[in-house]
Amino acid sequence: MSSWCQLGFQDAGSYFMEEFIYFHDFTMMIILGVLSYVVVFLVLGLLSGWVDSGFVEGQLIEFMWTIFPALILIQIAFPSLLLLYLIEDFSKSFLVCKVVGHQWYWSYEIKTESSEILASVDCYMLPREGAFGMRLLLTDEFLMLPINVPVRILVTSDDVIHSWTLPSLGIKGDAVPGRLNQLNVTLSRKAMFYGQCSEICGANHSFMPVMLMGVTSPQFFMWLDRL
Amino acid sequence: MSSGVEITRPEGAIPLAQKYSGLSEEEVKKRIIAYNPPADSRFPNQNQTKNCFQNYVDFQRCVRLRGEDYKPCQFFERNYKFLCPTGWIEKWDEQLENNTFPVKL
Numbered sequence: 001m002s003s004w005c006q007l008g009f010q011d012a013g014s015y016f017m018e019e020f021i022y023f024h025d026f027t028m029m030i031i032l033g034v035l036s037y038v039v040v041f042l043v044l045g046l047l048s049g050w051v052d053s054g055f056v057e058g059q060l061i062e063f064m065w066t067i068f069p070a071l072i073l074i075q076i077a078f079p080s081l082l083l084l085y086l087i088e089d090f091s092k093s094f095l096v097c098k099v100v101g102h103q104w105y106w107s108y109e110i111k112t113e114s115s116e117i118l119a120s121v122d123c124y125m126l127p128r129e130g131a132f133g134m135r136l137l138l139t140d141e142f143l144m145l146p147i148n149v150p151v152r153i154l155v156t157s158d159d160v161i162h163s164w165t166l167p168s169l170g171i172k173g174d175a176v177p178g179r180l181n182q183l184n185v186t187l188s189r190k191a192m193f194y195g196q197c198s199e200i201c202g203a204n205h206s207f208m209p210v211m212l213m214g215v216t217s218p219q220f221f222m223w224l225d226r227l
Numbered sequence: 228m229s230s231g232v233e234i235t236r237p238e239g240a241i242p243l244a245q246k247y248s249g250l251s252e253e254e255v256k257k258r259i260i261a262y263n264p265p266a267d268s269r270f271p272n273q274n275q276t277k278n279c280f281q282n283y284v285d286f287q288r289c290v291r292l293r294g295e296d297y298k299p300c301q302f303f304e305r306n307y308k309f310l311c312p313t314g315w316i317e318k319w320d321e322q323l324e325n326n327t328f329p330v331k332l
Contacts (some may be wrong), residue, residue, distance in 0.1 A: 088272075089265055098312050109312060111308060118327065154275060156312055180275040180311075183273075184276075
């Protein structure tokens with residue numbers, strides 16, 4: 001979860017989010033470089049006192065300030081498109097988890113081993129008194145998923161449009177009634193991850209959080225068996 | 228068991244933790260849950276609604292053509308049970324019973 005006055009991303013909980021953070025850092029370096037360059041020349045130009053005296057063209061400089069930005073953009077585009085297609089690769093999932101949004105709670109359905117178990121969990125937000133200081137984030141039940149296992153998450157809704165979000169995992173999917181949206185995630189560490197509904201859905205839109213715990217595979221089975 | 232959780236399990240099923248106790252995490256992972264409806268090139272994108280519905284319809288058609296005991300029909304059955312939310316399945320089953328299912332099977 002975020003802490004007070006946090007400016008950057010939360011610690012990544014999935015491999016994709018790590019890549020998103022690397023890409024963000026890479027792009028931000030380029031942005032800061034370009035910004036510094038532009039600001040320096042802008043300020044120098046304003047303070048120089050020079051006046052334009054009929055200068056109409058400069059073939060070399062115009063060529064340079066077209067080509068270099070294009071090269072920079074190509075450098076940004078490669079990792080961006082790579083990531084974009086990587087996160088859409090759904091062929092390697094091991095586990096299917098269905099997320100259904102309701103007004104105003106989330107429910108999760110997990111089916112295992114060719115119909116052997118169907119687990120359905122309804123997760124309501126804990127009231128302020130029971131939230132141990134983490135108001136608007138805690139739920140009475142939470143979803144557990146095994147780490148290092150590609151999970152296919154199918155998001156839908158029972159009533160109005162919601163959005164299932166976990167910022168630390170880098171996933172967000174609209175829960176649209178009558179539609180199944182597919183997300184792909186592989187948790188990378190054992191931790192508790194928090195999120196909140198991200199599409200206005202009525203009076204209690206701010207009060208339907210998402211809580212997910214990354215656990216080892218045996219612990220996941222134990223959770224399913226409720227031992 | 229918490230009131231917010233429902234587990235349905237067929238009679239005689241061994242609890243998974245007991246079934247997998249004594250195995251290392253790697254071995255558990257190999258035998259894991261691991262039924263995942265295979266990637267269907269007809270539905271390559273984020274919207275999997277049709278994937279779920281098509282498998283349901285294909286199962287119903289398969290069973291009507293070949294009978295309930297025809298094993299290959301189970302492929303479609305597994306797929307739709309894994310992909311489709313329970314509410315949708317119940318609604319379609321009810322529509323089938325009432326003869327109001329929107330597709331001609």
